[in-house]
Amino acid sequence: MKWKAKSPYSLTPPTSWSQLPFGDAYSTLIGAHFEKWFARIQGRRLLKISGLSAEVPCHEQLQQVVLNDKTCENLTALCQRRQTIFIEGSLQELPFGEDTVDACLLANTLNFTQDPHQLLRETERILSDDGYVLISLFNPCSKLLFKRKLGKFNFRLFFPFRVIDWLELLNFEILLQQTVSFGHEPKIFGSLCLIVAQKRTLPLTLQPQKVRYENQEILNPVSAFKEKINT
16 A cells, blocks of 8 residues: 555546446445535535545535536536536646635545645635535455455555544544445445544644743742842
């Protein structure tokens, strides 16, 4: 397993779950577990980053925008059917201003991204205060551990604690870390890991300055001893 965040090789991500083995089942599972979090989004503006995110079902009342690095027929048809806005743009430099999005969905987007840390930095930049990021990942402790391809697509595996570390460095508060599985899988070896984090504007750990006394002589035992002798 590669430990460097940025891969030296570019990856071609799938544009639909149907291109991956058991893809439709993955999409349904992600949508079911994130459903309650979709309902908590303030402002109702949800950005779905990548084609896989676009296909995850979610709350219909949300104002959904799909971002992918290229236009393809299945995404165009999907957005027309769901009356969703589609934008073509780079996933490394998201084409949005600061604090303009209320939530971002990255449904296994990091598994097919050359520089996942850069994508998370961009996600933090465009999220509004207290905005949510919802992330799903392939579980490296599952049967995918020794695989290098899903179908014809190369992918990368990341342990959840590593992604959580990146998020905390960006001042996100982790609200959920969970492994989910299909009915026949042991939970610990489930196929997916889910993470929900919220952007915080203040540091999560405050470090107040030490109190400084102006009268340093009070804390000087030598001076106090001399004064006692003189008296």
